[in-house]
Ligand SMILES: Nc1ncnc2c1ncn2[C@@H]1O[C@H](COP(=O)(O)OP(=O)(O)OP(=O)(O)O)[C@@H](O)[C@H]1O
């Protein structure tokens with residue numbers, strides 16, 4: 001980090017407020033996964049919308065929930081909008097992980113909201129949205145995030161949301177409105193994106209990545225018959241991140257962890 005005169009002064013004297021704040025730790029949103037934060041040169045820049053891409057079972061939901069649980073432990077409230085899994089199933093799966101604590105939910109630090117229930121309450125067809133429906137849903141989403149004053153937001157998944165829109169044009173409009181909405185909020189976002197296995201693409205509709213400040217890909221590699229999970233940061237605006245593909249593991253005790261992916265033997 002560069003120390004300009006004002007910052008060096010304030011550090012020396014302790015009490016002076018800086019006129020223009022330097023980029024310090026508090027501009028970074030830690031993911032809660034130590035090795036990933038290192039790869040991100042500290043964490044996700046606050047305010048970024050990150051597309052978490054992977055095929056079914058690649059760990060998108062687990063990583064997103066670990067991100068919210070970590071935020072809660074740091075005093076940052078989060079909201080998880082689920083559209084793929086019903087709430088009871090999601091919490092049941094998460095209870096297997098040590099990072100997940102019911103108290104985070106009970107205390108209101110992690111809020112899980114089923115978007116299908118919201119759609120239902122709004123009187124929308126939960127399977128097919130019109131332009132107006134999508135817009136109403138976006139408004140509610142923003143209201144909830146504002147009201148709860150969340151610092152971390154997850155939509156699981158953006159693919160399932162777009163699936164309910166009936167044309168590419170509607171999806172395009174929705175994605176750009178969502179992007180504008182997220183940009184106006186003071187929080188860091190993960191949008192999960194489902195893609196078919198072993199395909200090099202970041203989204204189902206080819207539009208979702210346009211509003212993303214960051215893209216993280218979860219995948220697999222075959223090492224002599226062993227399928228190894230991988231994680232790679234494709235882009236992350238505002239930080240000098242690594243682009244190396246790492247081996248990723250999921251365990252009840254530690255949730256998601258990363259380790260170097262050995263290049264030999266493949
Ligand atoms: N307690 C656990 N310990 C180790 N691995 C686990 C545990 N719970 C789940 N997993 C692994 O994580 C995978 C599911 O991860 P997750 O639900 O986060 O994936 P996802 O990308 O969200 O999948 P989907 O696209 O189906 O929603 C499971 O298929 C399993 O292999």
Ligand SMILES: [Mg+2]
Pocket residue numbers: 060061062084156
């Ligand atoms: Mg999932």
